[in-house]
Amino acid sequence: MAEAQTTENPDEFSLKTVEKQGGLMKEDGTYHEAFGGTELMTKALTERVDKDLLEKFNIIKSRVRTVSEDKPNILWLHDLWNDPENAHLKDAEARKRFARLVFVSNYQMNTYQLALGIPFSESFVLKNAIEPILVPGNTDGSWNKPDDVIRIIYHTTPHRGLNIAVAAVQALCENGYKDKIHFDVYSSFEAYGWPERDKPYESVFKTIKEHDNMTYHGFKPNDVVRKALSQAHIFAYPSTWVETSCISAIEALSAGVQIVCPNLGALPETTGNFATMYQWNENQQFHANVFANFLKGAVDNYKSEDMLRKLAFAKNWADNFYSWDMRANEWTGMLNGLLQIEEAKKKVANGQGT
Template sequence: MAAHVTKPILCFYIGYADNLSPGATAGAVLYGAELATVSLAEQLAQFYDVHVFGPSLTNSNHNHVRYRSSHELDAFQLSNVVDVMIISRYVHYFLEFTNRARATYIWLHDVRVHPYWRAMVLPQKAKHLLENQMSNIDGLIVLSPWHKEEVLAHYDVDPAKVFVIGNAIEPERFTPHPIDAKVPNRFIYTSAPNRGLDVLIDCFHEVRRAVPDAELYVYRGREGFTDELLATMESCAYVHFRGATDNRVLAREFLKSDIWFYPTSWPETYCISALEAQMAGCACVASDLAALHTTVGDRGVLVPGAPDTDDFKARAIAEVVNLLNDPTRKHALQERGRAWAAQQTWQARAIEWLTVLGSATR
C-alpha cells in the first residue's frame, strides 16, 4: 500500500475581496483579481494543500481548494506549519495577524498595495508598513514590466525581491462553436464603467457614422454606473447593455465579437479583458498606456495620448474605422493575438509561481 504523502501548506489571504466560496460564486461573475485568485489556487492545489482565507468567506471546499473565514487564520497558523503565505492586495494582514509562514509573498493586482484596514486608510497609504516588513517578505509579485517599474519607483524595496508574473486565462473557454460565429463590426466592452466606457460611447457615434452596422455590447454589473451613463446607453439603439454575465457565457460573447475597443485612462497592471479579447479572436484597439503596452502590444493598435482629449478621440476613431475597412490587416491582428493568448494559461503561470516559491522554500 502506497504511503500517504502530505503536501506542504499554501495559504492565500484575500482581505476585503468578495466572497469567493463556491456556494457564493455559483453562477456569479468573477472579475480581475478574484478570478485570478481562484484560478491560481486551483492550479497550485496540485502541489500544495491550498487554503484561501478572507473575512467574507464561508467554510467550503471546491476543486481541491479550501475556503475559510480569516477569523480562523491565527489558530490555523498555530496548529499547522504554513509553508507559503500569499497576501493578495491587503497589507493590513501584518497588523491583524501574526505571520508564521515559512515564506511570504505579496501579490499586487493594483498599481500599489491596498492601504485599507477597518474602514480607514493606513498612514502614507501603507508605504512605510510595506517597507518595514520587507525583511519578512520573500517577494512582491507584480503583473507586468510596467507594474514592476511603478513599484520600484514608489517603494524602497530590493529589486531582486520583485517578480513579474502575469495573469492568464482558460483557453478552453474560448473554443468556438457554430453558434458563436463572429458578427462583423460587433464591439464588446466588459470592464468597469469608469475605465473608459464614456469615451468609448462618445467615439462610437462617429464609428457608427462611418460603419453603419457597427454595434456595441456592454457586459458588466450595474454597480459603478452613473444614472447618466445608463440613460445614454438606453437611448442609443446600437449600444446594448447586457449587465453581469457568467464568465463562461461571456467567453462566447467575446467569440461573437469582432473588435475590442478600450480607450481607457486607467493604469492597467495587466488587463485580463485584453487577454480574453485576443483569445476570442477580437482585433484590439486600446490606449497606449501602462501594461496595455505589453498585454496588447503589437498584436493590436495602441493609440497614444489622453483619452478625454479631442485629439485622442479623433485618432482612435480613425484607427478603428481604418481597421474595419482593412479586413486583411484586421484578420492578421486577430490571428496574432489569438496565438499569443493561447500560451497565457494558468498552467503556465503556475509553473512560474512554483519557480519563485521554490527558491524560498527549499
C-alpha cells in the same frame, strides 16, 4: 467628432477601502461577492497549484490585513504603486514581513521600484493567466465568426473609458456605419459587488439602451462574457485608467478580437503590441477624437487578410503566453524556491550552515 459624455470617475483607491455591512474585504485582500480580476486569479491559482504547497504560504492580495507569523508571507500586488494601501512598502523594515513581492507585469514592478525604492531582489513577476477561449472555426482551421455585422465589445468597468467608447460608436453610426456595426456593453461595478457605484454612469447606460446599434448587458459572469468575446470582432477600449495588467485585453486576444486602445500603463506589455494602439492624451476630448478615428480604421480593416493573420497570430501567442498551465508551473517553481530559501535561513539560524 466624437463628443464623450462627461462622467465623474470615482477614486478607485477609495472605492476599494469602503467597508460594507458585514465587511467587504477578506483577510487575504480579496472581496466578498466580487468577481474582479484579482478574485478570478485567486480562484484559478487555488485550482491550478498544489493545495499542499499553497497551504505552506500566506498569500495576500494587494491589501495587507493579516500577516502570518507561522508561514512565509507573499504579497501579490495587483494595484498601482500610488494606491495609499501600498505606502508601507517604502519602508524596508515593513517589507521584511514578506518573503516575496509578486507583480503582475514588468511595467507595474518597475513603477514600484522607481517610486517606492523596492529592490529587484525582493520582486518577482508572475503575469495574469486565463483559460484559452474557443473560437468558432471551420474544418480547415480558419475562424468562422459571423461578420455581416462587426460586433464591437466593451467588457470592463464603466469608469475606464466607456463614455468615450459610446461616443465613438455613436459617431460611426451617424456617419454611414449604422448597418455595419453593433456595440455590446458588459459593464457594471456589480463585478466588484458595488452596484450602487453605477449611479454616475446612468446617463451613459441610458444612451446605450436607447440606441438601436447598442446593447447594454450589465454585469454578467465571466463565462458569459467569454462566449460573447468568441463572437466579437473588436474590443473598444479607450482606457482612462492606468492598468497594471488587463485580463479583459488578454481574453480579447485569446478570442481573436482586435483591441483598439491607447499606449497607457501596462497595455503595450499586456497586449504584446498586437493591439491597434494609439498615443495616450490627457485631454478627454482629444482622446475621444483620436479613439474614434482608430475605431473607424479598425472596422474598415477588420476583414483584411493582414488583420486576420495578425489576430490569429495574437491568439496563438496569448493562448500560450497567458496559459494557466504555464503560469501554474511558474508559481510552483517560485514557491518551491522560496521554501528552499526559508529552509536555508533556518539552518543558518541553527548554526547548521552558512
